[in-house]
Amino acid sequence: MLIAKFPDIDFAPHPLMTRAEKSHEQLCARVPPERLLEVMRFLRTDDRCNFEQLCDLTCIDYLNFPKARDRYGVIYSLLSITKGHRLWVKCFANDPSPQVPSVVSIWKGANWLEREVWDMFGVRFTGHPDLRRILTWEAFEAHPLRKDYPLRGRGEREDFERITRESA
Amino acid sequence: MTTSPLTAEYGGATYAPVEPGGDVWVLNLGPQHPATHTTLRHVLELRGERVLSCTVHIGYLHSGFEKLGEHLNYNQYVVVTDRMNYVSPMANNIAWHHACETLFGLELTPRCKVIRTIIAELARIQDHLLCVGCAGLDLGGFTAFMYPFNARETINDLFEEICGARFTTSYTRVGGLMQDITPQWPAKVKRFCTEVMPPAIGDLEKLLTRNRIFVERTKGIGYLSHDDAINWGWTGPLARASGVRRDLRKDEPYLCYADNWDGKGSSAVQFKVPISDGGDCYARYLIRLAEMRESVKIILQLADNIPDGPVDVLPESKQTLPNKGEVYFSIEGLIHHFEQIMTNRGHQPPIGEAYGANETANGELGFYLASDGGNTPYRVRCRPPSFINYQCFPELVVGHQISDVVAVLSGMNIIAAELDR
Numbered sequence: 183m184l185i186a187k188f189p190d191i192d193f194a195p196h197p198l199m200t201r202a203e204k205s206h207e208q209l210c211a212r213v214p215p216e217r218l219l220e221v222m223r224f225l226r227t228d229d230r231c232n233f234e235q236l237c238d239l240t241c242i243d244y245l246n247f248p249k250a251r252d253r254y255g256v257i258y259s260l261l262s263i264t265k266g267h268r269l270w271v272k273c274f275a276n277d278p279s280p281q282v283p284s285v286v287s288i289w290k291g292a293n294w295l296e297r298e299v300w301d302m303f304g305v306r307f308t309g310h311p312d313l314r315r316i317l318t319w320e321a322f323e324a325h326p327l328r329k330d331y332p333l334r335g336r337g338e339r340e341d342f343e344r345i346t347r348e349s350a
Numbered sequence: 351m352t353t354s355p356l357t358a359e360y361g362g363a364t365y366a367p368v369e370p371g372g373d374v375w376v377l378n379l380g381p382q383h384p385a386t387h388t389t390l391r392h393v394l395e396l397r398g399e400r401v402l403s404c405t406v407h408i409g410y411l412h413s414g415f416e417k418l419g420e421h422l423n424y425n426q427y428v429v430v431t432d433r434m435n436y437v438s439p440m441a442n443n444i445a446w447h448h449a450c451e452t453l454f455g456l457e458l459t460p461r462c463k464v465i466r467t468i469i470a471e472l473a474r475i476q477d478h479l480l481c482v483g484c485a486g487l488d489l490g491g492f493t494a495f496m497y498p499f500n501a502r503e504t505i506n507d508l509f510e511e512i513c514g515a516r517f518t519t520s521y522t523r524v525g526g527l528m529q530d531i532t533p534q535w536p537a538k539v540k541r542f543c544t545e546v547m548p549p550a551i552g553d554l555e556k557l558l559t560r561n562r563i564f565v566e567r568t569k570g571i572g573y574l575s576h577d578d579a580i581n582w583g584w585t586g587p588l589a590r591a592s593g594v595r596r597d598l599r600k601d602e603p604y605l606c607y608a609d610n611w612d613g614k615g616s617s618a619v620q621f622k623v624p625i626s627d628g629g630d631c632y633a634r635y636l637i638r639l640a641e642m643r644e645s646v647k648i649i650l651q652l653a654d655n656i657p658d659g660p661v662d663v664l665p666e667s668k669q670t671l672p673n674k675g676e677v678y679f680s681i682e683g684l685i686h687h688f689e690q691i692m693t694n695r696g697h698q699p700p701i702g703e704a705y706g707a708n709e710t711a712n713g714e715l716g717f718y719l720a721s722d723g724g725n726t727p728y729r730v731r732c733r734p735p736s737f738i739n740y741q742c743f744p745e746l747v748v749g750h751q752i753s754d755v756v757a758v759l760s761g762m763n764i765i766a767a768e769l770d771r
Contacts, residue, residue, distance in 0.1 A: 238738075
C-alpha cells in the first residue's frame with residue numbers, strides 16, 4: 183500500500199525478525215529522512231492505515247551491528263487503535279550531524295520522546311518546538327546511549343562541582 | 351503545551367513566562383515534595399491560585415537503565431526491571447521476559463502461563479491499590495491511604511512466599527520462572543481474592559466514591575478528550591478513562607488472555623474491560639476500582655486449576671537454567687548449566703529486533719530489543735507508560751487551581767523511577 187502511494191521510495195519492507203508463523207511477524211519499513219513527514223502524514227490520515235497513535239519513538243546506534251550501513255536508526259512504532267495493527271518505521275541518520283525531521287506536528291506525544299532521543303543519542307529533530315535535554319542536565323555534553331560512550335561515563339560525576347558547607 | 355522559548359529562570363530551572371511582571375507568581379513544586387511522591391519538578395506560574403503555565407523538569411532519577419541493559423544478559427536484566435515501576439515489580443518482570451521470549455520465539459509451558467497470569471493480575475491490583483490510596487491521601491484522606499495498604503501487605507506476603515522478596519521480586523526467567531510455587535500458594539491466593547479483596551474494595555468505595563470532598567476535588571479536574579488521549583500516546587487505565595477502547599490483553603492477547611493457551615483448546619480467561627468517557631480524575635479512579643474487580647475474577651478462574659507439569663521450558667532448548675537438582679546430580683544438567691553461565695556462552699538469540707508489550711497497571715509496558723546474536727542485548731528500549739502518559743501534564747493542569755495539580759498528579763500514578771529510568 184505504501185509502495186503504491188510512493189513508488190519512488192525504496193521502503194525495503196521486512197519483518198523485524200523472521201518467524202515461522204506469518205501472523206506473528208512485526209512489519210518494518212524504511213523511509214528516507216527527506217520524505218519522512220509526507221509518509222507519516224499519509225500513514226496517520228489514510229483510511230487504510232489510520233495510525234492514530236505514536237506508540238513509541240526510539241533510536242538504535244548501529245555502530246558495530248552486523249551488516250549495518252547507517253549509524254543511527256530512529257524507530258517509530260506506530261499503532262492503529264481502530265484497525266488494531268502496528269507498523270515500525272525506520273529512518274536512518276549519520277554522523278557528523280545526524281538529523282531527522284520532527285513529527286510533533288503529527289503526533290503531539292512525540293515531543294518528549296524526541297527530546298529523549300536527542301538527549302541520549304544526539305540525533306537532532308528539525309522543526310521540534312522545544313528541543314532541550316530531558317533526562318540529563320543542560321550542561322552535559324555527551325550522548326550516553328551512543329555505543330562509543332563508556333558504561334561508567336567519562337568522569338562527569340567526579341568532575342561535578344562539589345558544594346561544601348564552607349563554599350556555599 | 352507551551353511552545354514559547356524558556357527564557358526565564360527560577361532556582362536553576364527554566365520556564366516560559368506567560369506575561370512578565372504584574373501579579374504573576376512563580377512557584378516551584380518539587381523535586382522533593384511529598385505530593386510528587388518521587389522526584390519530579392514543576393515550575394508553576396500562578397495568578398492568585400490559578401495555574402497559568404506549568405513547565406515540567408524530569409530526570410532527577412535517571413539511572414541509565416537502558417545503557418545497563420546492553421551490558422547485562424537476558425536473565426540478569428530482570429533485576430533492573432524491578433526498579434522501574436517498583437509499585438508493581440512483578441508486572442515489569444513479566445513484561446521484560448515476554449519481550450525476551452518474543453525475541454527468542456519461545457513458547458511457555460501451560461503451568462508457567464497460568465502462574466504468570468495470576469501474578470500479573472496480583473501486580474495490577476497492587477499498583478491500583480497504591481494509586482487509589484494515594485489519590486485519597488493527597489486530597490487529605492489519610493484513612494483511604496491506610497485501608498488499601500492492608501490488602502497490599504497481603505500481596506507482598508504472597509510474593510514473598512514464591513520468590514523470597516516482597517519488593518524486588520525478580521521472579522521470572524527466560525522461558526520460565528525462578529522456581530515453582532509452593533503447594534499451598536494457590537489456596538492462599540484464593541483466600542486473598544475471596545476474603546481480603548472484596549472488603550478492601552468495599553471499604554475504598556465507601557470512603558471515596560460518594561465522598562463529597564473527594565468527588566468535588568476530582569470531578570472535571572484534569573480532563574483529556576478521547577482524541578487527545580490517543581494523540582498524546584496515552585495507554586492503560588488513563589486512556590480507558592478517556593474512552594479509548596484498547597487493552598492489550600484483549601487486542602494482542604498473550605499468556606492466558608489468549609485462546610488455546612495450553613495447546614489443548616482452553617479458552618481465554620473471561621473478563622470485561624471497563625471504559626469510561628469521563629476523562630477526568632474521578633473517571634480514572636473509577637476505572638481503577640473496576641479493573642481491580644476484574645482482576646480478582648481472572649485470578650479466581652485460574653487459581654483452582656493450575657495445570658501440572660514443568661514451569662520452565664525444557665533445558666534442551668538451551669534457553670533456560672536447569673534446576674539445581676539436575677545440576678548437582680546429573681551430568682546433562684551440569685552441562686546445560688555451564689552452557690548458560692559461562693561468559694563465552696549463554697543465550698544465543700537470533701540476530702534481529704523484536705518488540706514485546708504487556709498491559710500493566712499504568713498502561714502498555716513494552717520492550718524493544720535489538721540483538722546482534724550475543725549473550726547480551728545490543729539495545730534495550732523500554733517503552734515506559736509513565737513517561738508517555740506524563741508529557742501532557744501541563745495541558746491537564748493549566749487553568750485549574752494549585753491544589754488540583756496534586757489531584758491530577760496522584761490520579762495519573764506517575765512513578766519517577768520508570769519515568770526517568
